[in-house]
Amino acid sequence: MILDRRQLLGASGAFLALAACGKGAGASGVLRVGSQKGGTKALLLASGALEGPRYTVEWSEFPAAQNLLEALGSGAVDLGLIGDAPFQFAYQSGSPIKAVAVQSVPDPQEGTLSILVAKGSPLQSLQDLIGKKVATTHGSIGHYLVLRALAANGLKADAVKVVFLSPSDSRAALQTGAVDAWSVWAPYTVAALAEGARIVVDGRSYSQGNSFDVANEQAIADKRPLLQDFLAREARAMEWSQGHTAEFAKVLARETGLPEAIALGTVQRARRARTPIDDALIKDQQVIFDTFRNAGEFKGNRPIAQAFQPIG
Missing domain, CATH: 3.40.190.10 (Periplasmic binding protein-like II)
Structure with a gap:
């Protein structure tokens, strides 16, 4: 069942807007960003990377990737961070989405x-x-x-x-x-x-630990300057998090309700960095595609390389 925007935002939990201060760089407007539990929102808030844009970021939160992907596909949100496997699942179903940037975990820990x-x-x-x-x-x-x-x-x-x-x-x-x-x-x-x-x-x-910043195709067409600015801030936030795990964990605990020790363990296991969209990534995604397809989980056959539209 496809939910309308009101239903999606209602089901996703907390919904808020971070108003811009009007003194920073970037185009004006509204960028609607979806965040999974313990995801993008906590990182951006902890790092302070969202200070200064002229545009407003509206956050909506989701319990899992599938809920966020539905919101992205319907246009209820413009951008959200998704693991590579659920992204492929949604992309092959025909969802009007593209991966615009990649995050990886260079040194994944046991239990990630x-x-x-x-x-x-x-x-x-x-x-x-x-x-x-x-x-x-x-x-x-x-x-x-x-x-x-x-x-x-x-x-x-x-x-x-x-x-x-x-x-x-x-x-x-x-x-x-x-x-x-x-x-x-x-x-x-x-x-x-x-x-x-x-x-x-x-x-x-069995997994390379890639996640994608995924955008609705209409948002890519209409809000490219906002997406570029947000992704640059997100990259800076990831760099900040490498040396500030304790500070990040405190905000993560506050935003998710997780005990601080669990939040810290999560941050330590998933230190992310921006990585390129290249042939190695496409090859890895082909493995995911083949795994789902061979198991009979979907019948789509959209070209893997066309799932990516880098914005930088």
């Missing part, structure tokens, strides 16, 4: 992306998951991790029973034993590990 089991579970490896129930969110990077890990180890996509749930419902299902494992990303991994969960599949072996 993982398949977890509950404390006390006898399961120890991917092989132990055969025939078991694994919770994840449909089209997410967690979903991709399950499919890619199976394929890389010569197993079919139906070797495990994938149960599609939201992150919060997946957590509850793992705790109650309704599922045997949970494929998920930080900050959910960090919180689950603190509660005693254990990693059985480490995502670093």
Whole structure:
């Protein structure tokens, strides 16, 4: 079901505007930016990188990539940060979106992306998951991790029973034993590990950790100067975060309600940097495309290279 803008913003949680002070550089207008829990908004607020533009940034927050992608596709927001797997899932469905910039995690840490089991579970490896129930969110990077890990180890996509749930419902299902494992990303991994969960599949072996700043095609046409300015500020914020993890974690905890220790663990596991859109990236995205397609998850065949429209 496609939601209208009012429904999307209502479902996404807090919605606010950061009014510009009118003294900085950049074109005037409004840029509507979507942020996932623990994502772009916390980083930009913590770093102070949004001080000074002539335009206004309107934030809307979403619990997961799928909700943000729906908002981007419908034009309810102009820009949002999305993991590469859910982006490909949406792009191949025909959504009018493009990736305009790339972020990567140069030194990913254990627990950034993982398949977890509950404390006390006898399961120890991917092989132990055969025939078991694994919770994840449909089209997410967690979903991709399950499919890619199976394929890389010569197993079919139906070797495990994938149960599609939201992150919060997946957590509850793992705790109650309704599922045997949970494929998920930080900050959910960090919180689950603190509660005693254990990693059985480490995502670093199967994912490059790329995320994309994704824009609606109409926003690219109509708001290019705003997008350019925002992306430059975001890049500066990422540089700032490398040396200010504690300060970033405090704002992240305040914005998300996470305990500060969990926020700090999340920041330490996902130190991002701007990276180029190049042939190596396209090749990596082809692996994601093939993984989903071979598993029968989508039938689209839009050229991977056409999913990118760099703005700099």
